[in-house]
Amino acid sequence: MAIMSAVKNIMGMFDAKKCSELPHGIKKGVEKYIKEEESILVTLLNWRVVYKAPRFIDSNTYFHTWFILTDHRIIIARNSSGFKRFRDIPLSGISQIFYELDYSKPRITIASPGHEDIIEFPKQASHHCAGLEEIINEAIGNARVMLQNSPEGEFIFCGACGGSILRRSHYCSECGAKLNYT
Ligand SMILES: [Zn+2]
Numbered sequence: 001m002a003i004m005s006a007v008k009n010i011m012g013m014f015d016a017k018k019c020s021e022l023p024h025g026i027k028k029g030v031e032k033y034i035k036e037e038e039s040i041l042v043t044l045l046n047w048r049v050v051y052k053a054p055r056f057i058d059s060n061t062y063f064h065t066w067f068i069l070t071d072h073r074i075i076i077a078r079n080s081s082g083f084k085r086f087r088d089i090p091l092s093g094i095s096q097i098f099y100e101l102d103y104s105k106p107r108i109t110i111a112s113p114g115h116e117d118i119i120e121f122p123k124q125a126s127h128h129c130a131g132l133e134e135i136i137n138e139a140i141g142n143a144r145v146m147l148q149n150s151p152e153g154e155f156i157f158c159g160a161c162g163g164s165i166l167r168r169s170h171y172c173s174e175c176g177a178k179l180n181y182t
């Protein structure tokens with residue numbers, strides 16, 4: 001019962017055509033989180049995101065979250081009044097990506113070393129998914145070129161958790177620690 005009413009609510013959101021525009025609070029939070037020269041390309045409310053981590057206990061499934069594509073990464077964020085990030089997937093670290101956007105459940109499967117993210121959109125979002133493959137592929141291509149042209153490399157290590165994170169990020173994408181550059 002709880003699941004069915006959740007599904008109904010999600011469909012209601014899509015009927016309201018509010019599935020492609022970030023709520024103000026989240027937008028402000030994302031803009032603060034990403035790098036200064038980074039820009040948001042696509043935002044789309046999804047139905048479900050399945051994250052498969054190397055350790056089973058780190059794997060997770062998130063319902064009704066925001067898919068946020070920037071020119072550097074894909075962010076999966078909670079759908080609430082403020083910005084709360086679940087996943088941060090650097091585009092230059094993606095090894096394979098599969099698109100199944102013509103189906104009743106449009107889906108993108110993203111493989112990065114050791115990780116897999118499956119992002120599912122509801123049927124109602126299909127028209128928003130048209131062209132998504134080209135936009136994402138172009139963003140990945142550009143991110144790889146940026147990485148090649150970056151003499152210092154695009155990643156640094158977080159001093160708090162040792163995670164590999166995008167250089168010039170304001171916060172660590174693994175542990176959330178604030179990063180300072182001198
Ligand atoms: Zn960290």
